[in-house]
Amino acid sequence: MHGLRNALTELLDSVEADPSVPRRLARQLGVNKNLAWKAAKIVSTPDAAEALPHVPGRAGLKIFLEAMERAGASTDALRAAREACDAFDTMVELHAGDRGTLELMVGSSFPGGAESPLQEANRKLSFQGNSSTWGVQARVRFGAQFVAPCAEDPTVIDYASIGGLCDFRRLRGDAKWPLSFNVRYDGEGRRKDDVAKPIERSLEGRDGPAFLLDHCTDPLPEIRAVEVPLGTVYELAEGEVGNTAAFSCAFAWFVRREQSVYGNDDEPSVAYNIPLNTPTELATMDLLIHKDVPWELPPRVEVTSRMEIGVGGGSYKQSPYLLPVPPRLEELGPGRDQLGGNEVPRWTEMLGKVCQRLDWNLDDFRVFRMSLRYPPIPTIPSLVVTKPRRG
Structure with a gap:
């Protein structure tokens, strides 16, 4: 890809063509605007791997090179460009077999991070395929996790959680779907x-x-x-499809004296997550940590595969699969006005209801938000925080 990119750059330079204005380039070369735009993207995209989807097919490259020849490109530059095109085709055939498979191979290595256009485009295709297969989809899967010191004993924490879906809809009338799983169990799998x-x-x-x-x-x-072995699954029943039957739902609960503030050899850290099993356009979760909880911040982000995990069950692996697709993580500024912007209606009001119920002040929390467009499923994106040792 680098060879093709360099050759096309030299070719454009040889006729003093400016790729920063594709419409002008199209007029100069006498080619259509789409072909000129693709050539401009190849030479100007910062990450060469992300330029891959813009490479024209063989017919398009032939038209472009013939146009460059008519425009007076140098013989050496044209020869180098044709050799680079042949080398590119050979590479595609050798390593992938076809252009579409090569794009998947490059995409799976996540160039540019989870927010790169290539990555988001590939995840969107997955979202569309999963929506068709499972017969359901949602606009937003959201969550929030609150951590605050217990009023009676600040060495342990109280915990609260919000979860839900915005604009969930069936695409198939016989589709049913788990919406909420109510369960509490300890590290050995015993229900509490x-x-x-x-x-x-x-x-x-x-x-x-x-x-x-x-x-x-x-x-x-x-x-x-x-009913399942470790709790109760609340399941959407079969029913009407499309926008007229779309709905939104939110759940919220709390646990007093949920766990120790301090870590130990067995549990040096704690993870707060948002399980994803629904095809969703956006997944977002806020982690709200009270200013008096002495944890090491900011948290780190992990995305764990749930491919080997069943509802209410555990992984057969001691070290679950981690996926190299980190969501965006940001710390929101102080004040309630900074808490919107996650596409969940009345989000600040929702957070405020939790704080009101538990006698907390929303302004006393540091807020970390992770979000990801078209998240892969089934996965568990987590925010992991290291606990201090008891002094």
Whole structure:
């Protein structure tokens, strides 16, 4: 790719063509604007790997080189460009077999990070394919995790969580889907009952999902409870398809004295995550850590495969697969006005309800946000924080 790029750059220089203005380049060479734009992208894209999707096919390259010859390109530059085109085709055939497979190979190495155009384009294709296969999709999968010292004992923390989906819809009438999984269990897989409580006081002591009712579509579609070994899955039933049956839902719960502030040899860190199993345009999670929790910040980001994990089950691997597709991580500025912008309606209001229920002040938290367009599924993006040792 570097050889082709360099050869085309020298070819354009030989006729004093300016690739920064593709329309002018098209007029100068007498080619269509799309072909001129592709040539301009090849020589101007900072990462050569990301220029790969813009390389024209053999017919397009032939037209472009003939146009350069008519424009007076030097014989040496034309010969070098043709040799570079032949070398590029040989490389494609040898290593990939075809151009589409080569783009997948380059894409899987994540040039430019998760936000590169090539990566996002590949993930969008995956999102569309998964939506068709599973028959469901959502605009946003969102979450928030709160950590604050326990009022009675600051050596342990209280914890709260928000989760939900915006604009979830079926694409197929017989599609059913797990929306919420209510379970608490210890490190050995033993279930702990009556620990998590709903943020909504009206839902305490009742069976069913821990909804934030004011942030759910009214009425919600049929949601049924399915018992599994370690808890209860609340599952969307089959029903109508498309936008007229789309809905949004939010869940929120809390746990008092959830774990120690301090780490040890067995648990030196803690991970807060947002499990992803739904085809989604955007996944976003805020981690809110109270200013009095003495943890090492900022957290680090990990994306773990869930391909080998079942609902309510654990991985058969001690070290799960980590995927090289890190979401964007940013620390939001102080103040409630900085908490929007994640495409979730009334997000700051949602966070405020959790704080009001637990007697917290939202302004006392540092807020870290991770987000990823068209996230791969099934995965668990996590924010991992190292705990201090007890002094």
